Amino acid sequence: MRVLLVEDERRLADNIARSFRENSGYAVDIAVDGAQGFYLSESNAYDLIVLDMLLPKLDGHTFLVRYRQNGHVTPVLVLSGRDDKESVVRMLNSGADDYLSKPFDLPELLARSKALIRRGTGQRAPVISMADLQMDTVERTVRRGQHEIALAPMEYRVLEYLAHRPRAVVSKTELLEHLYDYNWEKFSNVIEVYISGLRRKIDDPNRVKLIHTVRGHGYVLRPGAGVEAISAGR
Amino acid sequence: MSLMVGEPVSGSAARQPRNPENETQKNSPAEWQPRAMHEKTFSISRRVIVVVLACQALFAAGLVLLAAVYADTELAIYVGVAGIFVLLVENLLVIRTVRRGLAPLRGLAERAGEISARKWNFRPSPGGEMAAELVPLVQAFDAALTRLQTSYRQQRDFTGDAAHELKTSVAVLKSTLQLLLQRPRTQREYEIGLEELLEDCARLEGLLTRMLRLARIEQQYENGVRPDTPPVDLVSTCEAAISRLHALAEERHVALDLEASASIQLLADPDDLELIWTNLLENAVQYSPPGSAVKMRVDLSAGPMAQIVVQDSGAGIPAAELPHIFERFRRGTSAPGRPSRGFGLGLAICKALADAYGGTIEVRNLPERGAEFRVDLPIRRN
Numbered sequence: 001m002r003v004l005l006v007e008d009e010r011r012l013a014d015n016i017a018r019s020f021r022e023n024s025g026y027a028v029d030i031a032v033d034g035a036q037g038f039y040l041s042e043s044n045a046y047d048l049i050v051l052d053m054l055l056p057k058l059d060g061h062t063f064l065v066r067y068r069q070n071g072h073v074t075p076v077l078v079l080s081g082r083d084d085k086e087s088v089v090r091m092l093n094s095g096a097d098d099y100l101s102k103p104f105d106l107p108e109l110l111a112r113s114k115a116l117i118r119r120g121t122g123q124r125a126p127v128i129s130m131a132d133l134q135m136d137t138v139e140r141t142v143r144r145g146q147h148e149i150a151l152a153p154m155e156y157r158v159l160e161y162l163a164h165r166p167r168a169v170v171s172k173t174e175l176l177e178h179l180y181d182y183n184w185e186k187f188s189n190v191i192e193v194y195i196s197g198l199r200r201k202i203d204d205p206n207r208v209k210l211i212h213t214v215r216g217h218g219y220v221l222r223p224g225a226g227v228e229a230i231s232a233g234r
Numbered sequence: 235m236s237l238m239v240g241e242p243v244s245g246s247a248a249r250q251p252r253n254p255e256n257e258t259q260k261n262s263p264a265e266w267q268p269r270a271m272h273e274k275t276f277s278i279s280r281r282v283i284v285v286v287l288a289c290q291a292l293f294a295a296g297l298v299l300l301a302a303v304y305a306d307t308e309l310a311i312y313v314g315v316a317g318i319f320v321l322l323v324e325n326l327l328v329i330r331t332v333r334r335g336l337a338p339l340r341g342l343a344e345r346a347g348e349i350s351a352r353k354w355n356f357r358p359s360p361g362g363e364m365a366a367e368l369v370p371l372v373q374a375f376d377a378a379l380t381r382l383q384t385s386y387r388q389q390r391d392f393t394g395d396a397a398h399e400l401k402t403s404v405a406v407l408k409s410t411l412q413l414l415l416q417r418p419r420t421q422r423e424y425e426i427g428l429e430e431l432l433e434d435c436a437r438l439e440g441l442l443t444r445m446l447r448l449a450r451i452e453q454q455y456e457n458g459v460r461p462d463t464p465p466v467d468l469v470s471t472c473e474a475a476i477s478r479l480h481a482l483a484e485e486r487h488v489a490l491d492l493e494a495s496a497s498i499q500l501l502a503d504p505d506d507l508e509l510i511w512t513n514l515l516e517n518a519v520q521y522s523p524p525g526s527a528v529k530m531r532v533d534l535s536a537g538p539m540a541q542i543v544v545q546d547s548g549a550g551i552p553a554a555e556l557p558h559i560f561e562r563f564r565r566g567t568s569a570p571g572r573p574s575r576g577f578g579l580g581l582a583i584c585k586a587l588a589d590a591y592g593g594t595i596e597v598r599n600l601p602e603r604g605a606e607f608r609v610d611l612p613i614r615r616n
Contacts, residue, residue: 107412
C-alpha cells in the first residue's frame with residue numbers, strides 16, 4: 001500500500017511516515033505543502049491520502065475539492081488542529097472520508113488508515129480469507145490451514161495488495177506503484193522475485209494454488225479451480 | 235491579543251460593594267456591568283405635538299381675540315370653531331408625519347438588537363424609506379460595525395491559527411513518544427528518541443514564548459501604556475542583534491554588515507528594538523544563499539524618522555506573499571532543501587513592535603535580487 005502524506009510540519013510528517021513504514025509496511029510519500037501534495041496526488045497512484053488542513057501554497061480544503069473534482073476516489077483522511085464542528089463538517093462534505101484532530105494518537109491514525117484502505121478496496125473484515133488462506137491485516141500474519149507462514153516484509157506487502165483486490169488482475173507496474181514510494185522504477189525487477197517467494201511459501205505445499213500469472217497482464221489472487229489455463233506463466 | 239473578551243462578572247465580585255479603587259483599574263469586572271442607558275427619556279413625537287399645539291392655541295386665541303375686539307362676538311365664534319377644525323386636521327397631519335419620520339428608527343432599533351457575532355448587518359432593507367437626517371447615523375454605525383467585524387474575524391482566525399500551531403506542536407511531541415513505544419528498541423534508538431523529544435519541547439517552548447510576547451506587545455499598545463524608558467542608543471541595539479545572529483550567519487556562510495554613519499537616542503525599550511532587528515536579520519540570513527551578505531543600514535537623514543534597512547540577496551519574496559508577509563502564522567515558502575521551522579510569528583512581532591512605537595515597517599523586493607525590509611521609527615526630540 002502506498003500513502004501520500006501532506007503535512008507541512010516536517011517533524012510530524014517524518015514521525016507519521018516512520019510509523020506507517022514500521023507498523024504497516026506502507027510506502028509513504030511526504031509533501032510539505034499543498035501544491036507539492038496536489039502534484040504528487042495527480043501523478044501517482046495512492047491507496048490513502050493523509051491531508052493536513054492548514055497548508056502553505058494550497059490549503060487542505062481547496063486541495064480536497066480539486067482532487068475530488070478531478071474524479072479521484074482514493075480515501076482521504078484529514079488531520080487538523082481546528083476541531084470546531086464547522087470545519088469538520090466542511091471537510092467531510094467536500095469529500096474527506098475521515099477526520100482526526102491534533103494531537104491525535106498514532107495507533108488510532110494507523111487503525112483508521114487501515115480501515116479506510118480496506119473500505120477503499122471493498123474489503124470490510126480485517127482478516128481476509130481465500131480458500132484456506134487467512135491474512136490478518138491488523139496482526140500482519142498469514143496462515144494457510146493450520147500453518148502460520150513467515151513472510152518477508154516485502155512478500156507480505158505484495159500479498160496484502162493482491163488480497164485487497166481478490167480475483168482482479170494486478171499489473172506489475174500497479175504493484176510497483178503501490179508498494180514503493182516515488183523511487184519505484186528502480187525496483188522494476190524485484191516483483192518477480194517476491195512473487196516466486198510467495199508461491200514457494202503459500203502455494204507449493206498446497207494442492208489449491210492461489211497466486212497465478214496472467215501472461216502479459218500481471219498477477220491475480222484466486223482459488224485454483226479452473227485457472228490453470230491462464231496460469232501459463234509458472 | 236486578548237483571548238478573554240467579555241468575561242462574565244463572577245458572582246462574588248458582583249455581590250461585593252463597589253470599591254472606588256477598583257473602578258479606576260482598566261478591564262476591571264465593573265467595566266462589563268451594563269450601565270444605565272440614559273438619564274431621562276423623552277418622546278420626540280410628544281414634544282413636537284405639545285409645541286405645535288401650544289403655538290396653534292396661542293395663534294387661535296389671538297385670532298378669536300382680534301375677531302372679538304374688532305368685529306362682533308358671532309364672527310369670533312365662527313372663527314373659533316373653524317380654527318379648531320383646521321387645527322385638528324393639521325394636528326392629525328403633524329402626528330402622522332412625525333410618526334412616519336420616526337418609523338425607520340424603530341426598524342433600526344430592531345436591526346441593532348439582532349446584531350451578534352453571526353449577524354453584523356445594520357443597513358436597512360433596500361427599498362425602505364429613510365429620513366435624510368438619519369442617514370449619517372446609519373452610515374457611521376455601519377462603518378463601525380464593518381471595522382468591528384473585521385477585527386472580530388481577525389481575532390477568531392488568530393485564535394484558530396494559534397490553536398492549530400499549538401496542537402501541531404503537541405502532536406509532534408506525542409507522535410515522537412508513541413513512535414518510540416511502537417515496538418521494542420535498542421538503547422541507541424531510545425537515546426535518539428529522547429533527544430528528538432527535547433527538540434520537540436524546545437519548539438513548543440519557542441512557540442509559546444513568541445505568542446505570549448506578541449500578546450504582551452499588543453496589549454501594551456492597546457492600553458497605550460508606554461513604560462518609562464530611558465533613551466537608548468539605536469546603533470548599539472543593531473550591534474547587539476548582529477552579534478546575537480553571528481553564530482547562525484557563520485553556520486550558513488553569510489556575512490553580516492552594519493552601515494551607520496551616526497547614531498541617535500530613541501525612547502524605546504532596548505529589548506524591543508533588539509528583537510525587531512534580530513527577527514529581521516534571522517529572516518534575511520535564512521533566505522540568503524551561502525557566500526552572500528546581509529546588509530543592515532541605519533539612516534537618520536529622513537527627517538523625523540530614523541530609517542533602518544535590512545537587505546538580503548536571496549530569491550526575494552513571491553509577489554503573492556508580499557501583502558500577507560506581516561500576518562501572524564503566515565509562513566513563507568521555505569527554500570528548497572531546508573525544512574521550514576518557523577511559526578510565522580517573527581515578522582508579525584516586528585510589525586506589532588513598530589506599530590507600538592508609532593513607526594512603520596515595509597517590505598519590497600529589490601530590482602536585482604533579494605528582499606528589503608525597512609523600519610521607520612519616529613525620533614522624538616525634546
